[in-house]
Amino acid sequence: MLGEGGYGCVYAGVRRADLLPVAIKHIHRANVEFVLVTKGTQLHSIPKEVFLMHLAGSGPHSEGRNASVSILDWFSVDHEVILVMERPTPAEDLFGYCMEHAPLPEGLAKEITRQLAAALNHLHERRVFHRDIKMDNLLLQDTPSGPRVRLIDFGCGCRVQSEPYSEFSGTVDFAPPEFVLTKRYNAGPTSVWQTGALLYELLRSDEEGEFTTEAWRNGDLACPSGLSQECQDFLEACLRVEPTQRLGLDQLNHHAWLRP
Known part of the structure; x- marks a missing residue:
């Protein structure tokens, strides 16, 4: 099992x-x-x-x-x-990996985020909205060229649509704030929000609080300490409470932090 x-x-x-x-x-x-x-x-x-x-x-x-x-x-x-x-092998789910190695070095977190952003853009181009991006649903496959991100569990997913969604399926703690506030949300801004939530979890120390949308929205959390300015800028741009002010999904890999 x-x-x-x-x-x-x-x-x-x-x-x-x-x-x-x-x-x-x-x-x-x-x-x-x-x-x-x-x-x-x-x-x-x-x-x-x-x-x-x-x-x-x-x-x-x-x-x-x-x-x-x-x-x-x-x-x-x-x-x-x-x-x-x-079943990618050898591989480990990101949650288990982080239990042993958290907080991750910024360089590794950057590579995971870069691959995830590319994967999410590919999904959206194919009109697939995963809707439950979190550590449990990502595998790190060990390859000769380095860790490779693999996306699993589409059980909460749906088709990408132009009009807002009114029902949320996924991990409630990572639901975008617009759903909490208005019961409406869109695919792209939600995938960006969940990318930011995941990145926060990869980088936080044990002393820093676990990410929840409510805690971030209420100002109870801040960027994890010791990050480069570009990383902080990227994280904050993903986690803007107003969805129209977030980075666009297609802009993630063009941000200065993720550019090669």
Whole structure:
């Protein structure tokens, strides 16, 4: 078992045909939202999570090609839906990594943020809104060229839309302040807010408070100490309470802190 929660549980496995490492996610059927898709001339009902992962770039021989892990197959069995996904290896979830190494050096936090920003832009271009960016949903894959960020768990995701959303699905502590204040929010500013929340968590010391939207909005938190001025500027630009004043999602990797 790799993990479990209210949704069900995830197991490690291998694909028999070629011994590819896989993650096998068991979800209580009552917790699965289905969507209708057209294949040829027929309508098919598939889990929304599967649909979003396909949009994100899954497909034949897509393993390892995208920041998002690929969906390989899915099954509906009795009271469960089972998803079979690629399992990057060797890899560790970012939460577990930070438990051992926090606070991260600014250089490593910068590389994680740069890769995450690129991944989120790719998702939005494909009209996918992950909506639950946090340490638990990022893997750090160990590769010869250095750590590679891999995005997992699209269970709270949805399609990108032009009009505001009125219902939030994800981690409430990282919900954007505009949802808390007005019950309305948009995809791009939310992804930027959650990128800032994640970065704060990567850089904070044990003495500095855990990030919550409420604590930041109330002024109970400040930028973690010891950061470069460019890093502070980036963090504050992601965490502006007014969404129209935040960096745009497509501007993140053009900020001075993230530019090579």
